[in-house]
Amino acid sequence: MTKSKWNKFKSIIKGETDELHVGLIVDSPWMPGYCEVSTIDFYAQPDIWFNSYMKIKNDFPDVLFLPDWWAEHGMATEPSGFGVKFSFYDDNLPAVHHLSKDMDDVEDLIDSLKVPNPKKDGLMPLLLNLQKNMKPKLNEIGEEINIVSARGPMTIAAHMFSVTELLTCAKVDPDVYHKLLKITTQLCKDWLSAQLETVGTAEGILVLDDITGFFSKADYEEFAHPYLKEVFAAFPESIKLFHNDTANDISYTYMQDLNIDLFNFSHENNIANVRKQVGDKITLLGNIPPMSLARNTPEEVYTFAKECVDNYISANGSTKHLLLSIGGGTPMGATRENINALIKAVS
Numbered sequence: 043m044t045k046s047k048w049n050k051f052k053s054i055i056k057g058e059t060d061e062l063h064v065g066l067i068v069d070s071p072w073m074p075g076y077c078e079v080s081t082i083d084f085y086a087q088p089d090i091w092f093n094s095y096m097k098i099k100n101d102f103p104d105v106l107f108l109p110d111w112w113a114e115h116g117m118a119t120e121p122s123g124f125g126v127k128f129s130f131y132d133d134n135l136p137a138v139h140h141l142s143k144d145m146d147d148v149e150d151l152i153d154s155l156k157v158p159n160p161k162k163d164g165l166m167p168l169l170l171n172l173q174k175n176m177k178p179k180l181n182e183i184g185e186e187i188n189i190v191s192a193r194g195p196m197t198i199a200a201h202m203f204s205v206t207e208l209l210t211c212a213k214v215d216p217d218v219y220h221k222l223l224k225i226t227t228q229l230c231k232d233w234l235s236a237q238l239e240t241v242g243t244a245e246g247i248l249v250l251d252d253i254t255g256f257f258s259k260a261d262y263e264e265f266a267h268p269y270l271k272e273v274f275a276a277f278p279e280s281i282k283l284f285h286n287d288t289a290n291d292i293s294y295t296y297m298q299d300l301n302i303d304l305f306n307f308s309h310e311n312n313i314a315n316v317r318k319q320v321g322d323k324i325t326l327l328g329n330i331p332p333m334s335l336a337r338n339t340p341e342e343v344y345t346f347a348k349e350c351v352d353n354y355i356s357a358n359g360s361t362k363h364l365l366l367s368i369g370g371g372t373p374m375g376a377t378r379e380n381i382n383a384l385i386k387a388v389s
Contacts, residue, residue: 282300
């Protein structure tokens with residue numbers, strides 16, 4: 043972001059202003075199609091990656107894009123460090139091929155795993171190199187990388203195996219599950235640390251982990267919360283952003299204990315209720331339906347946005363600690379007209 047946009051973002055996070063802005067999580071599901079480039083070129087050609095970000099910034103100068111200048115290869119990034127295979131496509135995200143489809147193999151596989159080195163293993167060194175080589179170019183245009191990102195421990199594990207295998211393992215053999223999660227938690231911390239070191243300018247971290255929404259309350263406390271807390275606690279000086287857009291809200295009352303500053307959540311949960319569940323100090327990034335940006339009319343998106351803001355004010359009394367957005371990441375097919383409808387709703 044530019045310094046002015048970053049300062050604006052921080053003032054929202056701190057609750058210093060009730061000025062309303064649009065924020066959008068954007069990455070490779072949406073950007074290549076919108077910018078009319080192939081997904082492979084977006085990943086593999088730094089100039090195309092850079093020009094794609096410049097296009098969305100020029101098209102939507104008032105939007106706070108998060109995390110912004112995101113170096114990523116979809117869900118393949120962190121699992122690639124463990125030797126997970128993946129397939130690339132021109133018009134879609136990489137497909138990640140699990141290490142095993144058989145529960146009987148999981149324990150032996152986990153016993154053989156080591157924490158990858160983000161500076162040497164998988165796709166991560168390529169992305170660190172992208173960040174390093176883009177720094178001079180960003181400096182020339184008055185931009186910086188202010189936030190670095192990682193998939194959370196449970197999501198990394200679920201892409202190494204599968205959601206079903208992971209959740210089954212938690213209940214059938216919790217010792218094995220915890221052994222795996224200690225490894226993926228360490229990678230999550232190491233990957234964020236390596237990016238912070240490479241970038242040098244980032245003050246924030248974004249952790250994305252939808253698997254937290256697949257647990258009951260008791261299981262969340264045992265199998266998810268300690269690992270999320272460990273990740274966020276490792277970065278006490280950072281602004282902390284968390285994304286979980288599954289509809290299960292059992293984790294919401296634990297957000298204060300994670301000490302996060304911003305929470306992006308499902309559009310299926312009423313924002314007024316979420317405000318009450320997470321407390322009044324965490325900024326909410328939400329929460330109109332994501333697919334409305336691709337499937338609905340601008341008029342409908344505008345109505346969704348106004349209703350969202352009204353619901354928020356009913357619970358909070360003002361628009362402090364709100365960044366108007368969708369309940370998740372920006373989807374494939376999101377149109378310029380519909381994003382402009384969001385912007386109009388806060389004008």
